[in-house]
Amino acid sequence: SKGVRDICFSNDGRRFLSCSYDRNIKLWDTESGKVLSTFSTGKVPLCVKFNPDDDKQNVLLAGMQDKKIVQWDSNSGNQEQEYDQHLGAVNTITFVDDNRRFVTSSDDKSLRVWEFGIPVVIKYIADPSMHSMPAIALSHNKKWMCCQSLDNQIVTYSTRVNRKKTFKGHTNGGYAGLVACSPDDRFVCSGDGDGKVRVSGTQSAICCRSS
Secondary structure: OOOEEEEEEOOOOOEEEEEEOOOOEEEEEOOOOOEEEEEOOOOOEEEEEEOOOHHHOOEEEEEEOOOOEEEEEOOOOOEEEEEOOOOOOEEEEEEEOOOOEEEEEEOOOOEEEEEOOOOOEEEEEOOOOOOOOOEEEEOOOOOEEEEEEOOOEEEEEEOOOOEEEEEOOOOOOOOOOOEEEOOOOOEEEEEOOOOOEEEEEOOOOOOOEEO
């Protein structure tokens, strides 16, 4: 009944999840458009993800406005786990390390790495120079992440969460401008506050050019 914040398709494309400012997460049948299940904690979900493993497609995670990541089993409808360490709204969930772990970003200007199924942070990344990162894209080779930082940069990290390159030359402060990697991982694209798409080569941290 309100704006849709995020969607995520299952591996086979037959189902997808949506989360909305109406405080609901819905599981849909792609072909029929029917709602199969609804999940809610009563708080606003900001991002939603299926576990990428084929044998765990019944497991979904949602990053919440109340600082938590909540895990459900879509078959039973039961809440299975709650990951509660962030100090601000959770904006992104990115699975890494063969889906054994996932990385979350938050309005608290940090990245946190979690072991899937264990609600304890195994790595915490934050420093005074970091800004909130409301959008993250995983490269196609799954070796690094491109993070839209609200200080007008794209910051890249390896999937072991070691900082690598930064890309400058565009305006994204104040926007949740999505990031995307080309299929060969040679280029990174991002939205710009001036209404343009900016494209950067990944071999060097060159300034973005408009396209």
